Amino acid sequence: MEETPEAPEVDEARQAVIDKLTEELGEAVVGSHIRPGDDVWVRVTAESWRTAGLVVRDHLSFRAFEYLSAIDWLPNPYGKNEDAPTDPRPEPNTDIVTGYAGGDTRFQVIARVQSYTSKLGLNLKVDLPDDDLSLATWLPVYAGVNWHEREVHEMFGITFTGHPYLQNLYLPGEFEGHPLRKDFPLLARFVKPWPGIVDVEPMPASDDEAEAETEEAAE
Amino acid sequence: MGLVESGKLPKPLTSLLNTSRKYSLWIFQWGLACCAIEMGAALGAPRYDVMRLGVIPLPASPRQADLVCISGTVTDKMVPAIRRLYDQMPDPKYVISMGSCANCGGPYWDSYSVTKGIDQVIPVDVYVPGCPPRPEALLEGIVLLQERIGKEDMATRWKGDPIVVS
Amino acid sequence: MTALTERQQLAYANAQAADGRVNLEFETDEGMTLNMGPQHPATHGTLRIVVKLDGEEVISCEPVMGYMHRGYEKLTEVRTYPQVTTLINRIDWLGSFANEVPFILAAEKLMDIEAPPRAQWIRTVLFELSRIANISLFVGDMALHIGAISAAFYAFRDREYVLNQIEAATGGRFHPNFDRIGGLKDDLPKGWIADTKASMEKIRDFCDEMETLVEGNEIFQARTRGIGVIPADVALAYGMTGANLRASGVDWDLRRDQPVGLAWNECDWNVVTHPDGDSFARFWVRLQEIRESTKIVDQLLDGLPAGPIMAKVPRIIKVPEGEAWVATENPLGEMGYYVVSKGDLGPFRVKIRTASFNNVAVIPWVTRGVYVPDVVTILASLYFILGDIDR
Numbered sequence: 001m002e003e004t005p006e007a008p009e010v011d012e013a014r015q016a017v018i019d020k021l022t023e024e025l026g027e028a029v030v031g032s033h034i035r036p037g038d039d040v041w042v043r044v045t046a047e048s049w050r051t052a053g054l055v056v057r058d059h060l061s062f063r064a065f066e067y068l069s070a071i072d073w074l075p076n077p078y079g080k081n082e083d084a085p086t087d088p089r090p091e092p093n094t095d096i097v098t099g100y101a102g103g104d105t106r107f108q109v110i111a112r113v114q115s116y117t118s119k120l121g122l123n124l125k126v127d128l129p130d131d132d133l134s135l136a137t138w139l140p141v142y143a144g145v146n147w148h149e150r151e152v153h154e155m156f157g158i159t160f161t162g163h164p165y166l167q168n169l170y171l172p173g174e175f176e177g178h179p180l181r182k183d184f185p186l187l188a189r190f191v192k193p194w195p196g197i198v199d200v201e202p203m204p205a206s207d208d209e210a211e212a213e214t215e216e217a218a219e
Numbered sequence: 220m221g222l223v224e225s226g227k228l229p230k231p232l233t234s235l236l237n238t239s240r241k242y243s244l245w246i247f248q249w250g251l252a253c254c255a256i257e258m259g260a261a262l263g264a265p266r267y268d269v270m271r272l273g274v275i276p277l278p279a280s281p282r283q284a285d286l287v288c289i290s291g292t293v294t295d296k297m298v299p300a301i302r303r304l305y306d307q308m309p310d311p312k313y314v315i316s317m318g319s320c321a322n323c324g325g326p327y328w329d330s331y332s333v334t335k336g337i338d339q340v341i342p343v344d345v346y347v348p349g350c351p352p353r354p355e356a357l358l359e360g361i362v363l364l365q366e367r368i369g370k371e372d373m374a375t376r377w378k379g380d381p382i383v384v385s
Numbered sequence: 386m387t388a389l390t391e392r393q394q395l396a397y398a399n400a401q402a403a404d405g406r407v408n409l410e411f412e413t414d415e416g417m418t419l420n421m422g423p424q425h426p427a428t429h430g431t432l433r434i435v436v437k438l439d440g441e442e443v444i445s446c447e448p449v450m451g452y453m454h455r456g457y458e459k460l461t462e463v464r465t466y467p468q469v470t471t472l473i474n475r476i477d478w479l480g481s482f483a484n485e486v487p488f489i490l491a492a493e494k495l496m497d498i499e500a501p502p503r504a505q506w507i508r509t510v511l512f513e514l515s516r517i518a519n520i521s522l523f524v525g526d527m528a529l530h531i532g533a534i535s536a537a538f539y540a541f542r543d544r545e546y547v548l549n550q551i552e553a554a555t556g557g558r559f560h561p562n563f564d565r566i567g568g569l570k571d572d573l574p575k576g577w578i579a580d581t582k583a584s585m586e587k588i589r590d591f592c593d594e595m596e597t598l599v600e601g602n603e604i605f606q607a608r609t610r611g612i613g614v615i616p617a618d619v620a621l622a623y624g625m626t627g628a629n630l631r632a633s634g635v636d637w638d639l640r641r642d643q644p645v646g647l648a649w650n651e652c653d654w655n656v657v658t659h660p661d662g663d664s665f666a667r668f669w670v671r672l673q674e675i676r677e678s679t680k681i682v683d684q685l686l687d688g689l690p691a692g693p694i695m696a697k698v699p700r701i702i703k704v705p706e707g708e709a710w711v712a713t714e715n716p717l718g719e720m721g722y723y724v725v726s727k728g729d730l731g732p733f734r735v736k737i738r739t740a741s742f743n744n745v746a747v748i749p750w751v752t753r754g755v756y757v758p759d760v761v762t763i764l765a766s767l768y769f770i771l772g773d774i775d776r
Contacts, residue, residue, distance in 0.1 A: 038494070064621045330460055
């Protein structure tokens with residue numbers, strides 16, 4: 001539980017959500033974050049994923065399902081390929097830095113559920129270790145998660161145990177690879193040289209003073 | 220039709236046949252993405268009425284269509300269907316590629332699932348650029364196509380050779 | 386002719402069907418498979434529906450998607466924020482201003498910038514105009530799919546008035562690409578407000594026309610009443626949103642219930658619900674929503690505040706690190722963007738939550754046991770845009 005250092009504002013409704021969840025799940029809640037007045041994130045363990053879903057649906061009355069997706073926290077090793085071919089290639093950054101509610105692994109599954117009675121939403125995150133990219137399916141919890149899990153499976157390669165039909169949703173049958181992983185390159189950017197290399201314009205306000213000026217004025 | 224095949228069709232008859240063909244194009248009622256809405260506006264809206272050019276947007280089956288307008292993004296998954304539909308159209312058939320997605324991949328030029336241009340799969344007669352092109356732009360494309368048809372050599376078209384129009 | 390066994394006859398018919406790609410396959414055991422393929426006059430675009438039939442009744446119905454999958458979420462990772470705005474216009478390609486707004490709001494939330502009030506009001510007006518443009522096409526299109534073709538012509542004609550106004554303000558009939566982080570690109574042209582109010586009058590006339598022409602028609606009623614009933618708890622479990630949800634009786638509209646800073650609470654309008662949950666209810670709710678939108682536009686244009694239309698943003702936009710979720714009530718339903726930013730010029734990951742993806746997920750559930758023409762009615766009433774499903 002974090003409170004923003006500037007404003008000692010406590011979002012009580014959302015804090016109550018985290019407290020109730022911690023009460024029901026105990027040690028399965030391993031991280032959380034609140035942006036006061038805005039949103040709440042909770043990270044749970046992979047083993048408790050199904051239970052967490054049932055708890056939020058039944059005990060916290062988050063009955064509406066928004067989406068289920070995944071985040072690959074590896075920084076893009078390829079870049080945009082918009083530099084001149086003679087420029088030195090920047091060193092790819094391989095640090096994995098995760099976002100709100102923490103995280104230790106490269107892949108995280110994130111799901112969002114909504115409550116129409118309390119008008120709150122909840123983001124649930126779960127870490128997946130690199131060698132075991134599988135998670136229990138949420139089909140018994142929300143029927144609408146069917147296609148979302150299929151999409152995550154084909155885009156990231158994460159298996160959902162118990163899903164009856166984990167086939168490709170969007171991609172043709174012969175497609176190889178998992179496109180939304182950061183190490184899947186967009187080949188067209190490699191094959192075609194970037195047309196903007198020919199006439200390179202400096203970025204607007206590329207001198208530091210103008211930038212510092214505008215930033216100062218914006219504060 | 221031995222006259223047509225052997226190329227001995229007299230000029231006035233050729234131009235008569237070409238004129239009648241170009242003013243009675245039946246466009247296949249099919250669109251893929253956003254350009255299809257502009258195509259729908261061109262075909263169905265009273266303002267950009269395409270029927271005044273003689274182009275009737277009635278056929279929902281490719282077997283009865285002369286002209287197909289590929290309007291919208293072409294994905295790799297859709298390409299076999301497009302090829303099949305093109306093959307089902309009877310000759311003489313024409314293709315207008317509408318919008319930048321069908322011309323060259325458009326804003327999705329670097330996507331992993333988009334075909335960068337429908338001319339890799341089917342031969343295109345007229346390219347209409349835009350994202351999306353206004354209905355008037357599509358009408359201009361159709362007019363250009365009609366001019367092209369008016370100058371066609373029927374023998375070449377009958378034999379199925381590639382058409383070279385001066 | 387020698388006597389052919391039934392097996393041989395079926396094989397012959399199969400071969401003919403496979404060759405001509407007539408969209409049928411005969412199966413000996415489970416009934417007929419009807420493939421409403423990616424090209425079909427009755428699907429809103431390139432959606433393939435594989436229907437297993439027992440006579441005329443549907444046993445199972447499975448949508449196959451991906452024919453319009455353009456890889457948005459991957460593409461946003463290699464683009465800067467203004468470039469992403471250009472791209473995401475094309476997700477829901479009928480109401481396209483509405484696609485930009487949640488993304489811009491998410492970026493503004495992370496940058497801690499608030500657009501000035503005039504920009505927020507104009508954003509709301511354009512949002513509602515794109516809603517009118519989108520749903521008026523739905524009204525004509527649903528009648529078209531049921532068989533009443535002339536309604537589509539009226540819809541296209543009256544939509545042109547709204548598209549004119551959007552074009553006068555933004556330069557593009559659809560895909561306006563007008564929203565910027567911090568405000569809007571330009572201010573409104575002279576005389577726009579009066580013209581837009583006149584076009585709202587015309588849209589209200591269009592609604593009246595559609596009510597008498599389509600809704601009052603007894604054939605339309607016979608084909609839509611009681612067809613495709615979706616109860617409220619099923620709708621919630623599948624994550625359906627928008628008019629589909631309100632037609633099942635759930636009183637939830639993001640414009641009223643989860644305000645994001647745009648100007649909907651500055652004017653007086655109703656949230657329309659219908660208790661039935663059938664196709665007629667979905668049509669009726671959307672038609673009333675057009676009316677409510679015209680009311681919103683009129684009221685907002687009356688009270689438009691003066692002022693700047695762009696907040697002070699740096700020339701090069703770098704959004705600070707963080708994650709943000711913003712969802713708005715788009716014409717199709719709830720569209721949300723989950724933006725993960727690492728402080729770069731472009732986003733790190735954008736998850737696009739589209740309304741049609743969840744709306745279409747209910748099709749296998751709702752089409753059990755209906756007849757073949759009802760499948761078309763249900764598809765038309767659920768109202769999806771392929772770009773919204775496939776992203």
